[in-house]
Amino acid sequence: KKTSFKTKSILCVPLKRGEELFGVLEMINKVGGEPFVRDDLLLLEIFAEHATVAIQNAMLYKRIEQLSITDDLTGLYNSRFCNIFLDRLVEEAKRKEKPVSLIFLDIDFFKLVNDRFGHLVGGETLKAVGERIRSVARKDDYCIRYGGDEYIVILSDTPKKTALVIAERIRKAVADEPFLAFENQLFHLTITSGVATFPDDATSKEELIGLADRAMYVGKTRGKNLVVDAVELEEEK
Incomplete structure (x- = not known):
């Protein structure tokens, strides 16, 4: 479906911890219409670092929760x-x-x-x-x-x-x-x-x-x- 939206400027930062890639954080079109600058990239990288930690913590919590209701030996529920x-x-x-x-x-x-x-x-x-x-x-x-x-x-x-x-x-x-x-x-x-x-x-x-x-x-x-x-x-x- 066609839209009137046009990409004028874009920033992409990987959500990554070590060698593991969780996803990509993307920003499109800066408010005001001017292009993104290096400072914008630095801010997005800082935000991506915090987002990666939050995602990891959520995944770890889910894993711990799963282990608490799963039998280690058989993989069945406990x-x-x-x-x-x-x-x-x-x-x-x-x-x-x-x-x-x-x-x-x-x-x-x-x-x-x-x-x-x-x-x-x-x-x-x-x-x-x-x-x-x-x-x-x-x-x-x-x-x-x-x-x-x-x-x-x-x-x-x-x-x-x-x-x-x-x-x-x-x-x-x-x-x-x-x-x-x-x-x-x-x-x-x-x-x-x-x-x-x-x-x-x-x-x-x-x-x-x-x-x-x-x-x-x-x-x-x-x-x-x-x-x-x-x-x-x-x-x-």
């Missing part, structure tokens, strides 16, 4: 994120009268992996399990390493029936393909999960996590490598 986000999600679900489902997962016999292959392989296995969970979960689901060999998947606006299907897909993704310990040495793992839904099963964040956790443990007592619905907890009483 328990801090889970507790903060789930609080907000449940409150929103109350207002909008929409379901929130939660899958609580625990690797079966994970201690044997560490005992047999060492903690380095154990760490790589936790990463690999996280990758398989993330590969099955939908793009709007939130995958979390809750602690140790425990994981959580939060499914917003998702009924129990759909959550159970996704939990079963995760179970199969973990069980069907072997994991790599060392070169040419493979081993198999299984995972047990419990599924609970707000407001069908729970009325709060704490209850939602607690019921899914308890359902998972019921699966452990039934032989592991299972998906257990929180409604089945009544049968255990």
